[in-house]
Amino acid sequence: MPITxxxxxxxxxxxxxxxxxxxxxxxxxxxxxxxxxxxxxYYERIRGGHNFFTIxxxxxxxxxxxLVEQVDVLIALNMETVEVHKDAVRPGGVIVxxxxxxxxxxxxxxxxxxxxxxxxxxxxxxxxxVMANTAALAVAAAxxxxxxxxxVSVIETNFGARSKAIADANTAVAxxxxxxxxxxxxxxxxxxxxxxxxxxxxxxLGGNVAFGMGALMxxxxxxxxxxxxxxxxxLEYLAGHADEWGLVVKHAEDEIAAVNMCVGAAxxxxxxxxTTSGGGFDLMVEGISLAAITENPLVIFLAQRPGPAxxxxxxxxxxxxxxxxxxxxxxxxxxxxAPHTPEEHFSAACRALNMAExxxxxxxxxxxxxxxxxxxxxxxxxxxxxSLVIERGKWLNSEDLDAMEEYHRYALTDDGVSPRALxxxxxxxxxLSSGNEHREDGHIxxxxxxxxxxxxxxxxxxEGLKSEVRPPLRYGPPATEVTLVSWGSSYGPxxxxxxxxxxxxxxxxxxxxxxxxxxxxxxxxxxxxxASRLVSVEGNAMAQLAYLIRAQTGIEMDQHLLRYDGxxxxxxxxxxxxxx
Amino acid sequence: xxxxxxxxxxxxxxxxxxxxxxxxxxxxxxxxxxxxxxxxDIFMVTxxxxxxxxNDYMRINGLHTLHGRSLAVAxxxxxxxxxxxxxxxxxxxxxxxxxxxxxLHTVRRNMGFVDLVENNQxxxxxxxxxxxxxxxxxxxxxxxxxxxxxxxxxxxxxLSQGATFVARGLSLDLPQLQYLITEALxxxxxxxxxxxQVCVSYNRAMGYDWYRERAYKVEEQEGYDSSDRAxxxxxxxxYPGSDRIPTGILFRTEDVPAYEEGIATLQAGPLVDQPxxxxxxxxxxxxxxxxx
Numbered sequence: 001m002p003i004t005x006x007x008x009x010x011x012x013x014x015x016x017x018x019x020x021x022x023x024x025x026x027x028x029x030x031x032x033x034x035x036x037x038x039x040x041x042y043y044e045r046i047r048g049g050h051n052f053f054t055i056x057x058x059x060x061x062x063x064x065x066x067l068v069e070q071v072d073v074l075i076a077l078n079m080e081t082v083e084v085h086k087d088a089v090r091p092g093g094v095i096v097x098x099x100x101x102x103x104x105x106x107x108x109x110x111x112x113x114x115x116x117x118x119x120x121x122x123x124x125x126x127x128x129x130v131m132a133n134t135a136a137l138a139v140a141a142a143x144x145x146x147x148x149x150x151x152v153s154v155i156e157t158n159f160g161a162r163s164k165a166i167a168d169a170n171t172a173v174a175x176x177x178x179x180x181x182x183x184x185x186x187x188x189x190x191x192x193x194x195x196x197x198x199x200x201x202x203x204x205l206g207g208n209v210a211f212g213m214g215a216l217m218x219x220x221x222x223x224x225x226x227x228x229x230x231x232x233x234x235l236e237y238l239a240g241h242a243d244e245w246g247l248v249v250k251h252a253e254d255e256i257a258a259v260n261m262c263v264g265a266a267x268x269x270x271x272x273x274x275t276t277s278g279g280g281f282d283l284m285v286e287g288i289s290l291a292a293i294t295e296n297p298l299v300i301f302l303a304q305r306p307g308p309a310x311x312x313x314x315x316x317x318x319x320x321x322x323x324x325x326x327x328x329x330x331x332x333x334x335x336x337x338a339p340h341t342p343e344e345h346f347s348a349a350c351r352a353l354n355m356a357e358x359x360x361x362x363x364x365x366x367x368x369x370x371x372x373x374x375x376x377x378x379x380x381x382x383x384x385x386x387s388l389v390i391e392r393g394k395w396l397n398s399e400d401l402d403a404m405e406e407y408h409r410y411a412l413t414d415d416g417v418s419p420r421a422l423x424x425x426x427x428x429x430x431x432l433s434s435g436n437e438h439r440e441d442g443h444i445x446x447x448x449x450x451x452x453x454x455x456x457x458x459x460x461x462x463e464g465l466k467s468e469v470r471p472p473l474r475y476g477p478p479a480t481e482v483t484l485v486s487w488g489s490s491y492g493p494x495x496x497x498x499x500x501x502x503x504x505x506x507x508x509x510x511x512x513x514x515x516x517x518x519x520x521x522x523x524x525x526x527x528x529x530x531a532s533r534l535v536s537v538e539g540n541a542m543a544q545l546a547y548l549i550r551a552q553t554g555i556e557m558d559q560h561l562l563r564y565d566g567x568x569x570x571x572x573x574x575x576x577x578x579x580x
Numbered sequence: 581x582x583x584x585x586x587x588x589x590x591x592x593x594x595x596x597x598x599x600x601x602x603x604x605x606x607x608x609x610x611x612x613x614x615x616x617x618x619x620x621d622i623f624m625v626t627x628x629x630x631x632x633x634x635n636d637y638m639r640i641n642g643l644h645t646l647h648g649r650s651l652a653v654a655x656x657x658x659x660x661x662x663x664x665x666x667x668x669x670x671x672x673x674x675x676x677x678x679x680x681x682x683x684l685h686t687v688r689r690n691m692g693f694v695d696l697v698e699n700n701q702x703x704x705x706x707x708x709x710x711x712x713x714x715x716x717x718x719x720x721x722x723x724x725x726x727x728x729x730x731x732x733x734x735x736x737x738x739l740s741q742g743a744t745f746v747a748r749g750l751s752l753d754l755p756q757l758q759y760l761i762t763e764a765l766x767x768x769x770x771x772x773x774x775x776x777q778v779c780v781s782y783n784r785a786m787g788y789d790w791y792r793e794r795a796y797k798v799e800e801q802e803g804y805d806s807s808d809r810a811x812x813x814x815x816x817x818x819y820p821g822s823d824r825i826p827t828g829i830l831f832r833t834e835d836v837p838a839y840e841e842g843i844a845t846l847q848a849g850p851l852v853d854q855p856x857x858x859x860x861x862x863x864x865x866x867x868x869x870x871x872x
Contacts, residue, residue, distance in 0.1 A: 031872075201872060202872070203868060203871040203872055204871055204872075205871045209871065213867045213868070216864070216867060217857070217861075217864045217867070219856030219857060221660070221851050221852075221854070221856070222656070222659065222660055222851065224656065241867070242844075242845060243844040243845060245858060245859070245867075246845050246848070246854055246855075246857075246858030246859075247845060248659050248660075248843055248845050248846065248851055250655070250659065252652070252685075253681055253682065253684075253685040254681060256649065256652065256681075256682075257649075257652040257655070257681070257682055257685070258652075260645070260646070260649040260652035260653045260656065261652050261653070261655050261656035261659070262656060263645070263653055263656060264625065264643065264652070264653035264654060264655060264656025264657040264658075264659075264660065265656035265657065265659060265660035265851075266656075266660075267643055267653075267656075267657060267660075268623070268656070268657045268660035268661040268852055269660065269661065269852040270660045270851050270852050271856070272656070272660075286646055286649075287646070287649070290645055290646050290649070290653075294643070380868055380872065383868055385861050385862075385864040385865065386861060390856055390857075422852065423623070423641040424620045424621065424622075424623065424641045424661070424664050425620070426620065427618070427619075427620055429620065430619045430620050430639055430640065430641055431641070431642070432635055432636060432640075432642035432643075432644060433642065433643050433644070434636065434642070434643075434644035435628070435644055435645055435646055436636075436644060442642070443589065443591050443636055444591070444633070444636050444644070
């Protein structure tokens with residue numbers, strides 16, 4: 001029987017290349033036609049400290065939805081990895097290590113196979129010492145029968161353009177170690193993981209990159225941001241692609257500057273975006289109120305991590321939902337969406353930019369570290385540039401302005417959306433946008449009737465936004481003993497938990513929210529009423545989605561299944577904590 | 581050719597009679613006309629304060645923002661539309677206090693816009709509190725026993741961070757101020773004009789006569805070289821600190837490119853004029869290939 005579901009873990013010291021090894025191995029598995037989910041776990045430091053990267057690979061058409069707690073193959077780049085993770089190796093599993101670390105002593109009494117080779121020596125012989133990681137991965141590949149050509153192709157991608165010598169040396173290390181390990185250990189599971197030859201082309205990516213790709217394809221022109229994990233990789237992605245794809249990207253002096261630069265750029269007429277995490281978002285909050293009253297479109301990509309303050313800088317959380325919805329003084333319309341997969345991040349970029357312009361409002365895209373840092377294989381077809389249709393909302397051109405007596409930027413309209421004209425583009429398109437309350441022409445007023453009319457006008461945009469929000473996703477049979485209610489990146493693990501429960505004759509289904517504000521209250525009521533037992537599954541300590549559902553529908557959860565230790569949900573965690 | 585009347589709106593200023601903001605208001609409009617700009621050619625980004633209402637009292641592409649944030653907003657406007665002139669106008673509390681970090685970074689970046697700071701050394705709109713430029717010992721409602729903070733020296737600070745155009749004007753000297761604004765509008769990079777102005781309500785000790793007795797023009801000094809940063813720094817350090825207030829263009833160089841000149845994307849023209857997708861849709865497949 002070929003292996004259809006296997007998990008790897010690569011561990012080592014920070015600075016030892018754990019993440020790049022993990023990402024490279026995940027890409028090799030993807031190219032072999034397997035579906036892959038890889039997630040790093042690292043500490044907030046550049047060197048020292050223990051890092052590891054877990055990969056689950058499955059031969060199936062569907063993407064991998066969740067990691068499992070136990071792994072089949074542990075690749076230990078140092079002794080600490082053996083000590084920390086030996087109990088996470090499934091009985092009968094294997095540990096790959098250098099003979100030099102003498103792991104045998106730590107493994108007595110455990111049902112695991114140690115595959116030890118002089119990896120460093122091999123690396124030095126065919127390349128240099130840093131290639132010991134390549135050697136370790138080659139042992140793992142040989143042990144499960146992943147053809148070495150996929151490793152070689154990833155080496156070519158990663159190093160080929162930079163240095164042929166480094167690529168060739170790595171290839172030599174991989175091929176030599178692979179041959180040696182095959183001869184010495186054979187296939188440790190008696191059969192091969194092999195490869196799925198007829199699999200469609202697949203990408204390997206995380207939420208941040210998927211969002212970045214979608215944004216580049218959707219007319220994004222201006223980005224200002226300040227690095228903050230886990231949003232940094234999106235800022236870096238956009239900066240790295242700016243010159244080639246017609247963007248201006250500014251690493252601002254702080255988040256306050258970043259958001260206000262975006263307001264200025266949006267006002268001047270270009271699609272603008274900022275990227276941040278909770279602490280940086282806190283600093284941006286006054287800026288979003290300026291965007292709101294001046295009715296300038298603004299998109300904020302908010303990747304969550306645990307707080308308060310610095311919290312756990314490199315871990316995950318879903319604890320900023322209520323902040324995203326309620327932040328800032330005053331009252332105004334906004335949209336909050338929480339994409340749950342890479343393909344949803346891809347389309348969310350276009351949708352967020354469109355909604356922001358159509359309703360001249362703030363759109364917060366709420367993601368998290370789990371989604372940002374994971375490497376997920378996805379069919380390439382899910383990322384079709386032609387599927388992203390740019391909609392810019394109401395704009396007046398020169399002919400429209402010529403035909404008008406006077407242009408009023410904040411004209412009172414039935415839907416609350418006043419047509420935009422590019423400021424300075426026409427002698428009539430000269431107007432004031434003010435953070436103070438204003439008249440239809442933009443000039444400041446405190447006239448109570450106008451003040452009320454302007455507030456009403458801006459809030460009418462909520463009605464339009466309500467018509468845009470989508471109902472929650474539903475999965476599983478219609479009538480069940482338990483309904484798991486979730487949002488964001490816990491989608492995959494919750495879905496797997498539903499499958500496991502149904503396979504155990506304990507019927508379960510799932511209601512998953514992607515669009516969170518304006519809250520789809522009617523659709524939520526329809527999806528949730530009649531359920532026998534409701535359990536919210538959330539990565540926070542105060543059950544924020546449950547709070548929102550109760551406030552908006554009056555429906556209460558029977559259990560809050562919460563995780564707030566900085567780690568993402570696994571199926572096992574959900575099943576273990578599910579009551580009743 | 582635009583005229584001052586083109587900048588007129590139906591909104592009447594709410595400044596106190598005798599406020600320095602009137603002089604700045606007139607100098608701005610006259611300078612725009614002198615420099616040949618129509619209202620649609622200029623973006624005026626202001627903060628919050630009495631003087632930040634300049635664009636409420638003018639017909640201009642105006643953006644009246646938040647306290648302290650006008651430089652950040654102006655940066656966004658400038659980067660999005662390099663086809664238009666941008667001028668930031670705000671007070672001393674706004675620019676040197678709340679927005680101090682933006683000031684520092686806008687200077688070192690050499691962002692290509694004019695920054696006119698209405699420096700009356702007091703908070704006017706909130707009714708007379710100590711400001712970052714108030715003198716040591718300044719008594720106000722929030723410093724009842726006298727300020728313990730020494731005043732900031734904005735010109736020296738800007739010069740120390742590589743500013744490429746540093747000037748000081750007076751709200752009471754309209755012709756000089758008009759000249760300074762006109763020259764600043766010609767500058768390729770960041771141009772700071774610190775305008776010392778009277779506040780007739782909350783800083784009466786520093787009235788018109790107080791300034792007349794102390795101010796002098798650097799260009800009237802024999803051999804003054806405004807291209808020498810060290811000379812300019814020596815002048816900048818005269819005030820605060822002594823009873824002599826140098827005015828005029830203390831320093832200017834056109835040898836340093838503005839920030840936006842270094843941005844590859846903007847070589848193709850103003851961002852706002854570029855197509856939303858700069859390449860045919862099929863080209864975007866290349867982005868997918870990076871992750872295959």
